[in-house]
Amino acid sequence: MHNPCGVFNETYEQDLAIFRTKTQWGLLIGAIIIAFTFPLFLNSYILGVLIQIFATIIILHGLNILTGYCGQISLAQAAFAAVGGYTSALLSEWALGAALPEWFPGIFNFWITVPIAGLTAGAIGVLFGIPALRLRGFYLVMATLAAHFIIIYIIVHTIGTQAQTLPAPHLFGLLLNNSQSYYYVVLVALIALSYVAKNLVRTRFGRAWIAIRDNDLAAEVMGISLFRYKLSAFFIGCLFAGLGGALWAHYTRSITPEYYHLTYGLWYLGYIIVGGMGSALGPFFGASFLIILTQGLAEVISALSGTFYGIESYLSAAREVLFGLVVVLFMILEPRGIAHRWNLFKAYYRLFPYAH
Amino acid sequence: MGTAPASKDVAILEIANLSLSFGGVQALMDISLEVKQGEVLAIIGPNGAGKTSLLNCMNGFYRAQQGDISFQGKGISKMPSHKIAELGIARTFQQIELYTHLSAQDNLMAGRHIHFKSGMLDGALYFGKAHREEIEHRKAVENIIDLFDMEAIRKKVVGFLPYGQRKLVELGRAVVMEPKLLLLDEPMAGMNVEEKEDMARFILDIWELKGTTIVLIEHDMGVVMDIADRIVVLDFGRKIAEGTPQEIQTNPAVISAYLGQE
Ligand SMILES: Nc1ncnc2c1ncn2[C@@H]1O[C@H](COP(=O)(O)OP(=O)(O)O)[C@@H](O)[C@H]1O
Ligand SMILES: [Mg+2]
DSSP: OOOOTTOOOOSHHHHHOSOOSHHHHHHHHHHHHHHHHHHHHSOHHHHHHHHHHHHHHHHHHHHIIIIIITOOOOSOHHHHHHHHHHHHHHHHHHHHHSOOOTTHHHHSSHHHHHHHHHHHHHHHHHHHHGGGGTOOHHHHHHHHHHHHHHHHHHHHHHTOSSOEEOOOOEETTEEOOSHHHHHHHHHHHHHHHHHHHHHHHHSHHHHHHHHHHHHHHHHHHTTOOHHHHHHHHHHHHHHHHHHHHHHHHHHHSEEOGGGGOHHHHHHHHHHHHHHOTTOTTHHHHHHHHHHHHHHHHHHHHHHHHHHSTTHHHHTTTHHHHHHHHHHHHHHHHOTTHHHHHHHHHHHHHHHTTSOO | OOOOOOOTTSEEEEEEEEEEEETTEEEEEEEEEEEETTOEEEEEOSTTSSHHHHHHHHTTSSOOSEEEEEETTEEOTTSOHHHHHHHTEEEOOSSOOOOTTSBHHHHHHHHTGGGOOOOHHHHHHOTTHHHHHHHHHHHHHHHHHHHTTOGGGTTSBGGGSOHHHHHHHHHHHHHTTOOSEEEEESTTTTOOHHHHHHHHHHHHHHHHHHOOEEEEEOSOHHHHHHHOSEEEEEETTEEEEEEOHHHHHTOHHHHHHHHTOO
């Protein structure tokens, strides 16, 4: 990471910090404050889109670590989000229905089931990560595709295709059952988990993952256990999928296997390609850009359908087409994603007015 | 426990009757040799003699079909490479094998891997232990950056560095691991005279400052004669000679292997 002109690192602490200058801190704190005020003036629809973006970013942090940092391409991220959603749904239901002691349902609530959902997805991720110790590239992609189908098959055949309902969380006696209140839950989770993701990639685990991605033979020879670190990438990748999936499920309050269709697993990869693979900011850029773009398109189409009767049926695939087009364009024109453009922009701003 | 004085009589690595073949190609045939504590041992021989294969066996990268290797008395023939690294064997490769997307500094930080103790949770939260470790290991990395004059390239992504500098980063990544035994596969190949001199100086610096035992594959006989304590000569997978530089220079088997005479 480069510092703005005139800023020098005098200690290792300074060089290791994520945010170095007052401007950087100012921007961060400003952004967080603005994000906290959104429910005061945005309507439920827009807050819902933001919640979707935030939950998606959490899921993408996981995929970014697994695929972007560790180089293990996975199509199964949607299935691990499903593991999270269903784990939390089933635990909540069980805690309500079972003949448990008086105090128990109160403890076995959203704040407990969501972390358990994440850990469960992580553990199952480790299981499905084992083939990655033997398989690479295309073959690993096929193995993760199989993982997706196996997980969804198990869900469909044990739980069924009917909708599974989830409760809204309580906090200090308040029921957080609308977009205004639930938004804060997801926002705080996003901030905390983004910090965790960034910390992981800037310390020994992150370097080990990148080492494996860039040169697994050298990594092994330099003392990095491929077994331990590939599986830890699967654990973290799927943990984030589970947490994001569960947070999203408690917002929609009802899930079916269709929510976790393979298409989403593919889209998640598209998001991080567009945002910037192997960059901590990639998930933010990818999810924000593409979700706003595709939601915007949906708005335009539904607005047009008032004037042009039946246009919706002609444009039903427009979202997928636009999405695919954007991903392909990025792969051709800027394979390093928006995050790279952002870095170039920062470099330009730093050197202004002396562009190089 | 104090560190034992570097004695050149104690073997740090022992290889006994090692044989390795690839299909029909016999890369190594019944090789036995000892690497002594604190020495610089050069392995020389024509192309395809099996030098790289021998190094690859030493750190578990290749598995010999026959024979044993022990490091400080411990059998390592069946040990995975990353465990061998933890015991204290580091290496560089003939074809540079760096973490191409990381900066020079981060390549070295990754080289410190085996010395890190903090777990995943420490890293995730970053408070305390993980943070202290980052700083502590940065100091070790900084020493090597100083020693190898890498100040100017520390933040550069290594994939874009010129060949000579990548070779240097790779050496740095191995040295920062603080190995007891350092294996170098043609560290000066493809370099100009000036770069070779720098590299030879750095290798001797490491040997002097850290007392690291070094096994070195090198083609430049001038360099080998200058820095090696002993030389092992391979030809067609066999060890044909072993001795001091003077002994090797006058050894008839070596002369014939190199000059192709009978
Ligand atoms: N991975 C491999 N697969 C097949 N043959 C190999 C492999 N590695 C080395 N060899 C063969 O073993 C012999 C010795 O090679 P090598 O150890 O690279 O020699 P040197 O380093 O002395 O030039 C060569 O004939 C080479 O083709
Ligand atoms: Mg070789």
